[in-house]
Amino acid sequence: MSDAVQPADLAFFSTLAASGSLSAAARELGLTPAAVSKRLAQMEQRAGVALVNRTTRRMALTPEGEVYLERARRILDEIEQLGELLSRSNDRPRGLLRVNATLGFGRSAVGPAISRYARRYPEVEVQLQLSVTPPPLTDDSFDVCIRFGEPPDTRVVARRLAPNRRLLCASPAYLAERGMPRKPADLARHNCIGIRQGDEAYGVWRLNQARGAARATEAVRIGGSLTTNDGEIAVKWALDGHGILMRAEWDIHDYLADGRLVLVLPGYETPAADIYAVYPRRLQMSARVRSFVDFIAGEFAQPRVLSAPEAAPGARARARTAGDTPAAARDAATPDRPPKRHRPAR
Incomplete structure (x- = not known):
């Protein structure tokens, strides 16, 4: 075997390329950045070509580095498959x-x-x-x-x-104050909590009516004062009463079951996840x-399906009163908060 390539270098270089930087590779390999840099320099010296273009924060593979990585991963895969065959x-x-x-x-x-x-x-x-x-x-x-x-x-x-369905939900306190939406267009008048994640379209919620022959998709442009890229934070904001949230059923199932969140527009379906x-x-x-x-x-085979009739009937009933007596419904929707004392009219 040529001294230009050593077997131990293949896994090292694959890890280095996947990490994206010398410091990240050092953490992954349990080495110091200086040790990683030294080993890379030794590899390049043996190969006689530069494999990586280094910057202060990031690194990029040279054309020779790309060829080395592609072949290294192929060899590592074959070694792994050989081990699988033997075991x-x-x-x-x-x-x-x-x-x-x-x-x-x-x-x-x-x-x-x-x-x-x-x-x-x-x-x-x-x-x-x-x-x-x-x-x-x-x-x-x-x-x-x-x-x-x-x-x-x-x-x-x-x-x-x-x-895993995506569901619309809000806290009873928010719905008591702002009212329960009856149709998708009503969402435009509500504070909706936004989540920016990956390449998913942001700012537009698409809903289909769950029943009936006509299943045309309604696209609603939503807006609100709070946006995040972290789903857990968005759920906490909804629990705190900041607005309506679209979130995966797995993330909010328990809160719907205990009434801390209430389904919004349960007669409509959102894109599956x-x-x-x-x-x-x-x-x-x-x-x-x-x-x-x-x-x-x-x-994950355990069912976590929550239909509208199963979701905390007391909380839904309180939320439905929002259009009639907002203050009373708001107080009833938050049992952990003492009821307001109304001053007698003078």
Whole structure:
């Protein structure tokens, strides 16, 4: 073998390229930035070409670096597949499993599920990375990505884990003060909490009437005083009574069940956001990927469907009184707040 390429360099360079910077790669590898820089310099010296263009904050691969990375990943994949073939006789999941999920859902659902998976499969080393937006489907830095919505890409396998609706909701206190919308056009007169995430269209909510033959989509341009890229913060704002929110059922189910949030326009449907496990086709025979996807599918199989009649009837009744006696309904909608004392007329 030529001294220009050493086997240990392949995984190092793949990690370096995926990290995006020397400092991030150092954290991932458990090294100092100086050690990473020195090793990269040694690689380039052996190869006789520059592999990376360095800047103070970021780095970019040279054309030679792109070729090196593409070949390195291909070789690493073949080594991984060889290991899978050798271990398939006993079919015991083992080795490194890299998982990606969005921040809020990753914290609330994926992380706890991985904790239980790790107890069942102790020979699998799981690395969970949470991100605001899912990585590109061409990014092979992860073995499994948990994401919302089916990806329109035949290069990956997408397994549906659970149904997941987007629902409109608000706190009883907000609805008592501002009134319950009766049709989508009413949303334009309300304070709506905005969420900017990824490439999703912002500022327009699309709704279909849930029943009836005519199912034309109504697009409503919404506005409001609060916007964030974090779904958990948006839910907290809705709980605090700041406005109407469109959020995935998995994120707000418990608040709807206990009446802290109330369904808005339950007779209308919003675009589905079903939960999928996405992974490269080359890994569909991997024991650890199959075991993880099967396990997490079982975790998410528990029904979390909340229909309008099930959602805290007392809170809905209080919210419906908003148009008649706003002050009284507002006080009734917030049981943790003492009722207002009205001064006698002079």
